[in-house]
Amino acid sequence: MKVSALYVYPIKGLRAIELKSAQIGPQGISHDRRFMLYEVHSPTGELKKVQVDSHPRCALFEQRIVSGSQQGESAVVVQYHGDLSRERGASGEDEMLRVPLEPDISSLQKIDVVLHGSAASAYRMGDSYDSWFSRRFGVSVILVYLGDGRRAVLGKTLPPKPSPQQQQKQRGWIASLTSYIAGSDQSDQGSGPWITFADVAPLLVASESSLSDVRERLLDGHPVEMYRFRPNVVVDGEGEEAWAEDFWAELAFAPGQSLVAVGDGPKRGGTLLLTGNCVRCTSLNVDYQIGKPAEGVLGQVLKRLMKDRRVDPGSKWSPVFGRYAFLDTGDNEGFTVSVGDEVEVTRRSTQRTVWDWPNL
Known part of the structure; x- marks a missing residue:
């Protein structure tokens, strides 16, 4: 084979x-699944995993890795292939989102998350990332980075x-x-x-x-x-x-x-x-x-x-x-x-x- x-x-x-x-x-493969999206449910603030089965719109987000250059460190560049005209407030934003591949966690908020019953500490990437994804999913979501966490x-x-x-x-x-x-x-x-x-x-x-x-x-x-x-x-x-x-x-x-x-x-x-x-x-x-x-x-x-x-x-x-x-x-x-x-x-x-x- x-x-x-x-x-x-x-x-x-x-x-x-x-x-x-x-x-x-x-x-596993380097950089695999180091980031994850969670939906924030109101009013409790409960976090629910965002995956293709529960959120089919995931399939419209293309991602690619770009190497570091004079413009900055290596990053995951995300592009949404849905109809932005239908996404409230999203049409005026940047078409693509750049997420640092290895963020500096020293200034990030730590948060406890659970996936399939296995808990870990992770880091919220911040409001600008959350807003970009939330407007395209049509629900409130947050982007988290595993960093030094362990599941x-x-x-x-x-x-x-x-x-x-x-x-x-x-x-x-x-x-x-x-x-x-x-x-x-x-x-x-x-x-x-x-x-x-x-x-x-x-x-x-x-x-x-x-x-x-x-x-x-x-x-x-x-x-x-x-x-x-x-x-x-x-x-x-x-x-x-x-x-x-x-x-x-x-x-x-x-x-x-x-x-x-x-x-x-x-x-x-x-x-x-x-x-x-x-x-x-x-x-x-x-x-x-x-x-x-x-x-x-x-x-x-x-x-x-x-x-x-x-x-x-x-x-x-x-x-x-x-x-x-x-x-x-x-x-x-x-x-x-x-x-x-x-x-x-x-x-x-x-x-x-x-x-x-x-x-x-």
């Missing part, structure tokens, strides 16, 4: 940025498990994980697995073979796009049957090339541990051109997947597409992956993993 696509989502919920190569670390990995099956040859080396890691779950200081990145604003794991891996099956067998040949499934790493599935990934436990990228680069360069190739199924929601039905549920067959993607893809007994009403992944627990530095890299399934499970994220 080969890597066929790579995606990153600096601001969770908005459109994907397609990459040619990416640096993968313990928290705990919940459940029993999703945290990475060392391979047998690593167990002795990783005894210290297991002890740290125990203290992490018990609630010790989360500021230490070595204190156990943590995630950004990714749903439940740092990475989502998907297969083109399975998408082809969805298109041809379930959607009558309609060309549903891979980006609707919001993966990070896509493999072409060459040599693997559709849905073979249900049993993938370990993937090696650029096998045979995973050597430390000369000097300070990144390592080439590495291993991901696939630890849980991705159970899907109504975000699959959204039309990214109009920011609303699609009509016809393409508005029934979730329903049609339910026909025979409710294969995880831990979430028996939700269909599965894709696998959640963590960086190999023996690798603290991560590695570089590029489109076209060879991928090898180096370990398979004999039984399906069971969804185990509490209350989700």
Whole structure:
């Protein structure tokens, strides 16, 4: 197999940025889901997550990363593709919003947020960002940055498990994980697995073979796009049957090339541990051109997947597409992956993993 696509989502919920190569670390692809939008409900001030399933208008926001220059530091540039004439007060504003990729948090307001039951401290980016997004969503929203915050990995099956040859080396890691779950200081990145604003794991891996099956067998040949499934790493599935990934436990990228680069360069190739199924929601039905549920067959993607893809007994009403992944627990530095890299399934499970994220 080969890597066929790579995606990153600096601001969770908005459109994907397609990459040619990416640096993968313990928290996934660099800069992935470090920002998030929350809707502020009146009069309580309760915060509700803004994602494609609950706020289909997310699909109208394009984002891209621009490198630092004389004009300023590296940033995420966001452009809205909806009809500004219909968005109250928005037509006179700048067409694009520039969000610093690594904001200075010293002057930002700290705020506690929760995503899927996993709490974290984050930072409000400020009124100018909130106003820009609020006018386009038509509701009051705030933009937050994770910064030095940490979201705990919940459940029993999703945290990475060392391979047998690593167990002795990783005894210290297991002890740290125990203290992490018990609630010790989360500021230490070595204190156990943590995630950004990714749903439940740092990475989502998907297969083109399975998408082809969805298109041809379930959607009558309609060309549903891979980006609707919001993966990070896509493999072409060459040599693997559709849905073979249900049993993938370990993937090696650029096998045979995973050597430390000369000097300070990144390592080439590495291993991901696939630890849980991705159970899907109504975000699959959204039309990214109009920011609303699609009509016809393409508005029934979730329903049609339910026909025979409710294969995880831990979430028996939700269909599965894709696998959640963590960086190999023996690798603290991560590695570089590029489109076209060879991928090898180096370990398979004999039984399906069971969804185990509490209350989700």
